[in-house]
Amino acid sequence: MTYRDVASKHLLVWTGTAVGARMPVAMAPLALVFLVRERPGGYSLGALLAAAYVLGEIVGAPVLGMRLRPERARAQLSAGLAVGAAGFAGLGGLPDAPPAVLAAFAWVAGAAPAAATGGLRTLLTALVPERAAAQALSVESMLTSAVWAVSPAAVAGLALGAAPAVPLRLAAALMAASVAGLWFLPAAWGTAGRTAAPLVRVLAGAWPVYVTGAASLTLLGLSELVLPALLEQRGIDVGWSGPLLTGMAVGGGLGAFLHGLRAWPGRLRTRSVLLMTGTACCVALAALIPHTAGIAAVLVLGGMFQSAAMLTRNLSLREALPPGALAAGYAVMYAAASAGYAVTGSLAGALLRVVAPSTAVLAGVGVTLVLSAVGWWGEVGRTRVSARGGDGAGAVGVACPGAEGTAIGGRGDAERRL
Secondary structure (H helix, E strand, O other), X not given: XXXXXXXXXXXXXXXXXXXXXXXXXXXXXXXXXHHHOOOOOXXXXXXXXXXXXXXXXXXXXXXXXXXXXXXXXXXXXXHHHHHHHHHHHHHHHOOXXXXXXXXXXXXXXXXXXXXXXXXXXXXXXXXXXXXXXXXXXXXXXXXXXXXXXXXHHHHHHHHHXXXXXHHHHHHHHHHHHHHHHHOOOOOOOOOOOOOOOOXXXXXXXXXXXXXXXHHHHHHHHHHHHHHHHHHHHOOOOHHHHHHXXXXXXXXXXXXXXXXXXXXXXXXXXXXXXXHHHHHHHHHHHHHHOOOHHHHXXXXXXXXXXXXXXXXXXXXXXXXXXXXXXXXXXXXXXXXXXXXXXXXXXXXXXXXXXXXXXXXXXXXXXXXXXXXXXXXXXXXXXXXXXXXXXXXXHHHHOOOOXXXXXXXXXXXXXXXXXX
C-alpha cells in the first residue's frame, strides 16, 4: 500500500472540510489564554476556560457520537458544527463578558461539534480501499499536524497584532465554512451493520486504548497551555509560543508521514508506550532547557513521537472494535483524549498559582507516564484473556497484532482490518 491508494477528488473535498472543522479546535485553547491573559490571574483563568472548552468536548463526543447514524451522518454533523460556530462567535463577540459567560460559550463551542472528529474519520476510511486504511489515517494525522502547525502562530499573531478576540472570530468563520463543505461529501458512510452486543459494552471493552489516547493529549495540553508562562519564566518573549508550537506540529506531520510509509515491526501497544515515553522525555526537557533553540528542538522531536503514538492508538481501536462501532469508538477516543487535556488544563491552572511553570510541566509529565503505564497494562491483560478464549475479549472482538502482522482472536487477521 502507498499514499497513491488514498488520492481522490473526494479526499480533496474532505480535506477542506476537515480543516474548517479542526482548525477552531486547534486554535481554541491558546486563543482562550490570549483572550484573558491581561486580566488579573489571566493565565490561570485562560487555563480554566480551556478546561471548560475541553470538558464540553468530553461530554459532547460520546453523547453525540453514540447517536450518529450512518444514514443521517451529514445532517447530524452539520447541526453540531453550526452550533459550535455560534459558541465561538459568542466568545469572539463578547470578549469582556464575565468569566462564567465565557466558560459557557467555551463549553458549547467544545460540546456541539465534538462528534465531528469521529464522524469525519469514519467517512475518510469509507472513502478509501480497506487496504489503505493505515495510509488514510496517516494522511489525516498529517493534516491535523498541519492545522496545529498553522494555528498557534495564527493565534499568537492575530491576538498580539490585532486584538485578543480576533482568533476566536476566525474560528467561528472556519467552523461555519465546514458546514458548507459537508454537503459536497457523501451523505452517509457504509457500515457492516450493528454489533450483536450492546454498544456501550463493546465500547467499554476498548478502555486501554482510550487511556493511552488520553495520555497522549496531556502532553499536547502541557505544551500549549503552559508554554507562554514557561517562556516568561525563562525571560523569553511570549510571542515565541506560536512558532515553537508550530515547530512541534511540523514534527508531528513528519512523524505521521514516516509512519505511513511502511509497516512497522512489533505490537501496536509496545510501539505506543515507547513513543509515549519518548514524547514525555521531550516535554520534560523543554521544561528544563533555558534556551529557545533547545526548547524548539525537543518540541519538534516530541511532536514526531506524539503523532506516531496517536496513529498507533487509532489503529489499535480499529482492531478492538467491529466496523459498526467505529464512529462511536472514535468519538469516545476523542472524549478520552479531551479528558486528558482537561486534566492537564485544570492541573496546570492550579499549579501555576503556587509553583513555577517548569514544575507544572514536570507534574503533567508524571501524570502522562502513569496513564501510559495503566493503558499498556490493560492491553496486556486483554491480550491474555483473548488468548485463553475468555468472554471479555471474545464479546468485543479484540485483535492483537504480532511482529508478523497476524491477529489473535476477535475477527481475523490484521491485514483484513488494516
